[in-house]
Amino acid sequence: xxxxxxxxxxxxxxxxxxxxxxxxxxxxxxxxxxxxxxxxxxxxxxxxxxxxxxxxxxxxxxxxxxxxxxxxxxxxxxxxxxxxxxxxxxxxxxxxxxxxxxxxxxxxxxxxxxxxxxxxxxxxxxxxxxxxxxxxxxxxxxxxxxxxxxxxxxxxxxxxxxxxxxxxxxxxxxxxxxxxxxxxxxxxxxxxxxxxxxxxxxxxxxxxxxxxxxxxxxxxxxxxxxxxxxxxxxxxxxxxxxxxxxxxxxxxxxxxxxxxxxxxxxxxxxxxxxxxxxxxxxxxxxxxxxxxxxxxxxxxxxxxxxxxxxxxxxxxxxxxxxxxxxxxxxxxxxxxxxxxxxxxxxxxxxxxxxxxxxxxxxxxxxxxxxxxxxxxxxxxxxxxxxxxxxxxxxxxxxxxxxxxxxxxxxxxxxxxxxxxxxxxxxxxxxx
RNA sequence: GGUGGGCUGGCUGAGUGGUCGAAAGCGGCGGUCUUGAAAACCGUUGAGGGGAAACCCUCCGUAGGUUCGAAUCCUACGCCCACCGCCA
Numbered sequence: 001x002x003x004x005x006x007x008x009x010x011x012x013x014x015x016x017x018x019x020x021x022x023x024x025x026x027x028x029x030x031x032x033x034x035x036x037x038x039x040x041x042x043x044x045x046x047x048x049x050x051x052x053x054x055x056x057x058x059x060x061x062x063x064x065x066x067x068x069x070x071x072x073x074x075x076x077x078x079x080x081x082x083x084x085x086x087x088x089x090x091x092x093x094x095x096x097x098x099x100x101x102x103x104x105x106x107x108x109x110x111x112x113x114x115x116x117x118x119x120x121x122x123x124x125x126x127x128x129x130x131x132x133x134x135x136x137x138x139x140x141x142x143x144x145x146x147x148x149x150x151x152x153x154x155x156x157x158x159x160x161x162x163x164x165x166x167x168x169x170x171x172x173x174x175x176x177x178x179x180x181x182x183x184x185x186x187x188x189x190x191x192x193x194x195x196x197x198x199x200x201x202x203x204x205x206x207x208x209x210x211x212x213x214x215x216x217x218x219x220x221x222x223x224x225x226x227x228x229x230x231x232x233x234x235x236x237x238x239x240x241x242x243x244x245x246x247x248x249x250x251x252x253x254x255x256x257x258x259x260x261x262x263x264x265x266x267x268x269x270x271x272x273x274x275x276x277x278x279x280x281x282x283x284x285x286x287x288x289x290x291x292x293x294x295x296x297x298x299x300x301x302x303x304x305x306x307x308x309x310x311x312x313x314x315x316x317x318x319x320x321x322x323x324x325x326x327x328x329x330x331x332x333x334x335x336x337x338x339x340x341x342x343x344x345x346x347x348x349x350x351x352x353x354x355x356x357x358x359x360x361x362x363x364x365x366x367x368x369x370x371x372x373x374x375x376x377x378x379x380x381x382x383x384x385x386x387x388x389x390x391x392x393x394x395x396x397x398x399x400x401x402x403x404x405x406x407x408x409x410x411x412x413x414x415x416x417x418x419x420x421x422x423x424x425x426x427x428x429x430x431x
Numbered sequence: 432g433g434u435g436g437g438c439u440g441g442c443u444g445a446g447u448g449g450u451c452g453a454a455a456g457c458g459g460c461g462g463u464c465u466u467g468a469a470a471a472c473c474g475u476u477g478a479g480g481g482g483a484a485a486c487c488c489u490c491c492g493u494a495g496g497u498u499c500g501a502a503u504c505c506u507a508c509g510c511c512c513a514c515c516g517c518c519a
Contacts, residue, residue, distance in 0.1 A: 068499090
């Protein structure tokens with residue numbers, strides 16, 4: 001959520017920034033609503049103040065030994081005058097506040113100055129390329145052909161068990177998938193200083209609101225039956241970041257660089273609105289696994305924290321020797337809550353294309369304001385909003401796709417990357 | 432599923448109709464003392480919103496209700512704890 005004070009102060013600047021995200025901020029509506037809120041608020045407040053003073057007076061008079069009826073008679077003219085209006089004024093103030101909140105809750109974060117102009121992913125700007133796509137002396141297959149030829153990737157069974165966009169893996173392939181997540185967790189906990197978390201895979205609506213998936217993107221998540229209003233998590237970002245919700249961290253709890261969490265979880269997405277896209281294989285599933293990196297940091301640290309966190313995700317790709325490129329998302333491609341996002345795109349020989357495997361974002365104080373996630377700044381002694389950063393380190397299913405396609409051999413087998421062999425009991429290839 | 436207890440500030444915890452935004456303790460901050468630190472002592476210290484300011488409003492799990500007035504009484508709901516039942 002945006003800082004309403006900042007919006008008030010310079011609505012045009014906010015609207016211009018949001019326009020780069022393709023969002024039309026209704027300045028006139030906002031200002032009219034804000035003005036209504038203020039007048040309703042002032043009116044309700046002054047009536048409440050009068051009533052409070054009158055009630056207090058009764059209390060004082062009773063305390064001095066006057067009877068309650070006599071004391072009430074003393075202030076009866078005030079009470080009678082207020083009584084008629086106070087309920088209506090309070091309700092009006094509440095109603096306008098709800099309207100204003102509703103408007104503000106649906107306004108995305110403003111993009112960082114570094115965010116390039118543009119509407120689609122074609123306008124994203126490449127920051128760097130790492131590694132060289134391998135030249136095959138045969139025609140490289142895509143991961144579906146590789147996995148099905150092994151008899152270890154079974155979309156048909158998944159279709160029977162559940163439906164489309166699910167998969168069944170077996171044998172060495174299933175093991176490789178599991179091992180990828182463990183490799184990533186090891187690197188992030190032992191080498192990058194993250195604390196591993198195990199978290200709920202089901203969350204309440206407050207948590208989804210906190211990170212920005214609600215109220216606007218309800219259709220992207222799977223909602224559970226029942227009156228609790230629970231949802232399956234679309235990403236570990238939701239349960240992990242919400243650990244900070246309604247908390248005030250002591251400065252010492254943040255350490256030197258802020259709090260770093262890593263969690264391996266399944267993710268569930270309805271993929272509504274992407275019916276035709278990536279229908280083949282593991283790229284776009286309703287259920288997938290992800291190792292997620294989350295940092296909760298002091299505001300002045302967040303710019304650097306995003307660079308660092310993205311580096312941690314890149315480290316995994318480098319250790320697996322998978323060619324990738326890093327792009328900075330343009331305004332139109334940027335997510336709702338993000339101020340700045342780097343996407344890491346891995347080279348997939350089967351598609352002859354770079355495809356997203358990690359998305360690392362700085363949300364500044366946008367999520368923190370929605371969550372009331374704060375720290376006590378020793379310089380001011382006051383609670384101030386944290387900044388939140390997160391990114392995939394990495395999407396496990398897509399990493400499996402990348403390993404299969406980049407390490408495939410002409411005989412249909414797949415070499416196990418060096419970094420994974422200790423986790424595979426020394427196995428050199430799967431077939 | 433049943434019964435009982437509970438939900439109060441950064442934390443622990445007192446408060447059953449009237450200067451209660453709320454005792455006390457812990458923690459934090461400032462100071463005295465000390466070569467320095469600790470201890471001790473003194474002072475200070477909730478959050479959100481409005482206002483140029485004085486100052487005002489809201490907040491004691493959530494939502495309603497009673498009342499001139501609610502942390503306190505009533506109703507519903509949520510959550511936590513304990514025990515019983517059931518299940519793994």
